[in-house]
Amino acid sequence: MANIMIRQNAAGGLVFYLPKRDLEAAIESIEFDTAEKWGGVLMLENGGSYYVDPIAKPARLPISVRARRLGAAED
């Protein structure tokens, strides 16, 4: 499990940030994106994927959450 931060970029897309390794990558898809349920599997532009426990959609980004690494793309 790692602490990650999800923020919104100027274009409105979601960006994944892993402070521990200074890894920044655009989020290509998020599994759940409704008001009650937000999170699940995050597919990153660099090919990696992470899982965050679904929560109610945060009122404001950025938000720091715990995430589990699924597929390792970043070396």
Next chain:
Amino acid sequence: MAALTREESAALIAEVLEVYPEKAKKDRAKHLMVNDTTLESSKKCITSNRKSLPGVMTMRGCAYAGSKGVVWGPIKDIISISHGPIGCGQYARAGRRNYYVGTTGADAFCEMNFTSDFQERDIVFGGDKKLAKLIEEIEILFPLNKGISVQSECPIGLIGDDIEAVSKKAAAQIGKPVVPVRCEGFRGVSQSLGHHIANDSVRDWILSNRDGQAFETTPYDVAILGDYNIGGDAWASRILLEEMGLRVVAQWSGDGTLAEMENTPNVKLNLLHCYRSMNYISRHMEEKYGIPWMEYNFFGPTKIKESLRKIASFFDDKIKAGAEAVIEKYTPMMDEVIAKYKPRLEGKKVMLYVGGLRPRHVVGAYEDLGMEVVGTGYEFAHNDDYDRTIKEMGDATLIYDDVTGYEFEEFVKACKPDLIGSGIKEKYVFHKMGIPFRQLHSWDYSGPYHGCDGFAIFAKDMDLTLNNPCWNMMKAPWDKAAVAAEQKAA
């Protein structure tokens, strides 16, 4: 037009790599690329933020240098103790020329070296007692300090001293923040991790100190982040921001104070100049306080104009009009600078190899002067820096990460730039090769280079360096005569 074509650049990289043993070659190949402006992400082309190869000359520093030298050092009313042996602090002292207003030794302390001067005894028995005593002494001798930071050098982590406990106790005693910073030099691969650690320690020990306290705000409050006021850079930037109607609440950290940092959570926008060293705290403030942040670039008129407009877009029409007025006011001055220096510099080729933001930020300033940057590289960048660099640089130019002394020299020999901008370690090598050189870390004892006033100085300095008559005198007169005679005979 790049100095070399894509094929030539690729061939040059291959040729330079030829001398390395197999394993080293494989490793270094990942750090060198030929720029392709169509790319969005640098990930496939360049690897960065990796341990330097043993046996090569690298220009990197250590985490302690990143924390004490870059982030914490320039805060003028905080005393940063170089905790450990004396050398690390002494050789890093005031070298970056972070200007500040204040009386050194009374209410400002950047140029002084405070150290616990570790001896063998301290390594064997631990240095915690010494640190506590040192803080006590500082309080007596320099009562106007606003806080203390303890910057760990390598041995502190190795012998396992508990600087956190000492700091907490001392803070309670003197009633000021005492910040333990775990920036031992062996952490990470370069000074970059030191910036991160320093940001985290500011976040944990300083940033929220004044939460909930009243602070008179205006809708136009901003903070300058990642400007270390080298040669007065932050001042030259601040003028422009204030003229367009903004109120600069804090400067991080050049000519900055503890109070400014503590007040930063109240601003409306964080302006980030050096992304590499302060994006961490910007991200944190964005999450905790909802303060947006943006990168800007105050090198050269084109980028200044772009940045002023981008900054203004976060505010109302009054600021937008202010930005236009500032641009209008300074354009004639900048045009004059360009009219004067462009004819003397036009078409000249530049190669860069610097640190946090300059390898991409100064490109625009050179282009404004009609010069072309044919190669650039960072000492300690991460891939997001290269993502940003690809778009700034011309197609088929060279990009090198953590370049080794040998590679840089070979690249220079092949590209034959008219000017090199890099650090003090490279300076004399290239001087001896007869190539004009500017030290771009602390502006070669000049500056400021930021802002409109800075651009005038930048242009003048480049001209003075490049068109200095000394470069025609690299050969002794008798050698010249011999060469001429030979040519005649032939």
